Amino acid sequence: MRRIIEETLVSLDGVIEDPADWVGDYFDDAFLKATFERLSVRDAMLMGRRTYEILAKDWAAKTGEYADVINGIRKYVFSSTLETAAWSNPTIIRGDVAAGVTPLKEQGGSDLVIWGHGLLGQTLLAHGLLDELRLTIFPVVVGRGKPLFRENESTTLKLIAAESLSTGAVVLRYEPARLVPATV
Numbered sequence: 001m002r003r004i005i006e007e008t009l010v011s012l013d014g015v016i017e018d019p020a021d022w023v024g025d026y027f028d029d030a031f032l033k034a035t036f037e038r039l040s041v042r043d044a045m046l047m048g049r050r051t052y053e054i055l056a057k058d059w060a061a062k063t064g065e066y067a068d069v070i071n072g073i074r075k076y077v078f079s080s081t082l083e084t085a086a087w088s089n090p091t092i093i094r095g096d097v098a099a100g101v102t103p104l105k106e107q108g109g110s111d112l113v114i115w116g117h118g119l120l121g122q123t124l125l126a127h128g129l130l131d132e133l134r135l136t137i138f139p140v141v142v143g144r145g146k147p148l149f150r151e152n153e154s155t156t157l158k159l160i161a162a163e164s165l166s167t168g169a170v171v172l173r174y175e176p177a178r179l180v181p182a183t184v
Contacts, residue, residue: 001105001106002043002104002105002106002107002108002109002110002111002112003105003111003112003131003132004046004101004105004111004112004113004114004124004129004130004131004132005111005112005113005114005131005132005134006113006114006115006116006117006121006124006125006130006132006133006134007035007038007113007114007115007134007136008115008116008117008121008133008134008135008136008148009023009116009136009138010135010136010137010138010148011137011138011140011141011142011145012137012138012139012140012141013141013142013143014147014148014149015142015143015144015145015146015147015148016116016117016145016146016147016148017145017146018145019138021142022138022140022142023138023140024140025167026138026139026140026165026167026168026169028166028167030165030166031136031165031167031169032066036065036066036069038113039069039070039073039113040069041110041111042073042110042111042112042113043073043074043109043110043111043112044073044074044075044076044104044112044113045073045074045075045076045112045113045114045115046076046078046101046104046112046113046114046120046124047075047076047077047078047114047115047120048077048078048079048118048119048120049077049078049079049081049082050118051115051116051118051120052075052077052079052082052085052087052090053082055070055087055115056085056086056087059071059087060087060088071087071088072088072089073089074089074091075087075088075089075090075091076090076091076093076100076104076112077090077091077092077093078093078094078097078100078120079092079093079094080094080095097120097123097124097127098123098127098129101124101129102129105129111131114130117133117148117149122150122153125153125155125176126153126155128176130176131175131176132160132173132174132175133157133173133174133175133176134171134172134173134174135148135171135172135173135174136165136169136170136171137169137170137171137172138168138169139168139169155176155177156176156177157174157175157176157177158174158175158176158177159172159173159174160173160174160175161173
């Protein structure tokens with residue numbers, strides 16, 4: 001069974017909105033290389049409408065090795081409002097997210113990736129469909145913007161790896177804790 005791995009960029013004060021405005025020099029060559037290597041072995045990206053539209057605008061006209069991977073990867077777009085998807089290799093999935101994701105996980109192939117913790121990531125986490133949450137925390141305080149977790153969103157996570165980057169950013173990898181009921 002394929003796993004779903006979410007990769008999210010987070011400021012030190014927990015902001016995820018518009019990371020291009022605050023990641024700055026923390027996106028060094030080593031960080032970009034590692035991101036490229038992870039993405040190039042994935043079969044597909046899962047995304048909501050807003051992420052799809054942002055990435056399509058930013059990447060559709062770009063060329064080069066990194067752009068070729070992003071533009072070429074299969075994209076599953078979960079949206080009830082997106083009418084058409086013209087950016088390369090899209091499939092729009094409407095309706096129940098859990099019902100749409102479950103068959104994708106059951107297919108053969110490599111892991112699936114989702115960038116950012118928007119409504120899609122929240123839904124996957126709430127339904128136990130997210131297998132890993134990879135947070136890259138940057139040593140910058142933004143002071144405004146959409147927080148990583150929303151009010152009333154709760155879960156228990158288990159740290160599986162931590163890595164300090166040369167730029168001062170930290171990568172924390174978590175998996176949702178699968179709580180086992182106590183036996184008497």
